[in-house]
Amino acid sequence: MKALRLGAGLLLLYGQSPDSTQAVRFLQKEVRRLCRFEGRAPLTPGGQKAEAYLIKRLRQMGYSPQRQAFSLSVYQITLAKARTQVGRQRKPWKLGADFLPAADCPPLHGEWLVDTLPREGYAWWVPTPQPLGTVRQLARAHRVAVVIYPLQRLVGSIALEPDSVAVVFRRQDLPQAQRISLRLKGRLVQGHAANVWVKRAGQRTDSAWVVGAHYDHLGRMGSLTFWGANDNASGTALLLLLAQRLAQSPPPPYDVYLVAFTAEELGLIGSQAWVMAPPYPLAQLRGMLNLDLVGFGEKGVAVVGGSDQPAFWERINRVRVQQGWNVALLVRPNAPNSDHYPFREKGVPALFFYLQGGPGYYHDGQDRPPTLTWQATYPLLRWIEGILFSP
Ligand SMILES: [Zn+2]
Incomplete structure (x- = not known):
């Protein structure tokens, strides 16, 4: 019941606007495309195709995508x-x-x-x-x-x-x-995998945001493909949507680095590589926002790292309250469960946003594009945009 009422509330707030309809269409299309790449495991043909696709897509939006490559082995x-x-x-x-x-x-x-x-x-x-x-x-x-x-x-x-x-x-x-x-x-494969990132220049360069989402998943195992629609084609698609909207909007107050990480599923290796050699000084970052598992939302939004960074969380949450987005909110302490974690380890304020709900498919062959409901993804997008455009 609670979930139903929440769904209806979101629908009233956002569900019927042309902007949200367009956003969800964009997300559905991108997730379908990202799921064609055989599970996007690093160092596999699928992973390489996903990387090339992201570079092509970001270029189409007018960015100059950068690769941050690092050596890796995958079994x-x-x-x-x-x-x-x-x-x-x-x-x-x-x-x-x-x-x-x-x-x-x-x-x-x-x-x-x-x-x-x-x-x-x-x-x-x-x-x-x-x-x-x-x-x-x-x-x-x-x-x-x-x-x-x-x-x-x-x-x-x-x-x-x-x-x-x-x-x-x-x-x-x-x-x-x-x-x-x-x-x-x-088969043990050795080679180079790469994060893909772009910068949207802001009005000021003395501080910046990082928004990240991992694009890799588990690839294939024998005849079984792990599609990874929710994990994390959904977050990658949201990152692409954010990139497109930022490219078309007036410049945000601060630079925004949009990073598609790889090798998250192997142990946050892509985000570790980023914090080891950041293109922008970590000490000057306003914060890092990580998007992973964002294809649902019937049961609200969870924020990992909210409860142990009270001052940072207060600023982030204020944006949501001002937007009038009433949602079931689960605020959790930091945990090493996604790409925000290496940033926290380096002292950067960082949060991991994920959406709750859906049939619970996870790291299996069922996590496929048609199962996603995108129930709260648009409000989450507006929240992230609100944060990036806060003075
Ligand atoms: Zn994930």
């Missing part, structure tokens, strides 16, 4: 097949639905007997979830061939390199198998 699982034997029945497992290799799972090819205890040369069917770190230690100590680990939800990730312990996640409610055969191939 990609290129083939993942599993088959089990339960009683007399042999059954293939479906990738992404029944099982998902851990991103750092080394190549495997063979068939193993299953045991619920860690035994040398066996597949260890871990009966119930327990700390994965401990499981890996035990598996290493007992020379287990492969760990079959239960999860309620199969959630993907991406790794820098393979681990020595093979971990395969399985859906928690699958019947225990007596045998399992696995075929996994992987």
Whole structure:
């Protein structure tokens, strides 16, 4: 009910203006395009296409996009097949639905007997979830061939390199198998990935804002593609929309750096690279605003870093209050969960905005463009613009 009323309220405030309709159309179109790039993993063809696309798009808007390149390795699982034997029945497992290799799972090819205890040369069917770190230690100590680990939800990730312990996640409610055969191939790629950024010159150059969104996602795993519509084609699309609107508006009071980060999913590597070699002195920044997971909003907006930066948050929140945007607001303390974090570590005031709601698809094959509702993305855009245009 609460969500319904909130939705209706937003609709009254913003939903029917031609500007918001146009904005949502822009966002939908850009997310569809960004999701064509095979999951946008760094150092993959999809990641390279996404980078080239952002450069092209920003150039069309009249900017001179810059690349900030850094070296990186990425481990990609290129083939993942599993088959089990339960009683007399042999059954293939479906990738992404029944099982998902851990991103750092080394190549495997063979068939193993299953045991619920860690035994040398066996597949260890871990009966119930327990700390994965401990499981890996035990598996290493007992020379287990492969760990079959239960999860309620199969959630993907991406790794820098393979681990020595093979971990395969399985859906928690699958019947225990007596045998399992696995075929996994992987490839370690080394190269350069790049953040893409532009500057919108402001009236003053003695201070500046950074607005960021990561454009990378998990890429592919075997036949499974992680589209990353909400995570974070949505934020990248919002960054592009902001770029277009800033290009067409009078100059903002201060310079604005718009940064599409890469390698966020590998551990905030792109934003780390930025703060290590910033094109603008960090000490002179007014702040950093990070957009990640902004395709919904039925349950309001969450701001990470609001509750532990009271003075900064007060200034930011005042803009929202003045705009009359009544929204469910979750103000959270800082956390190392997206690209605002390296900025905070360097003493820059920084906030991470995300929108709550939606079906909860996350790091899986379901996070696709048609699922996004854009319920509160336009008000968030207006809020960010309000901040950038505050004196
Ligand atoms: Zn993300």
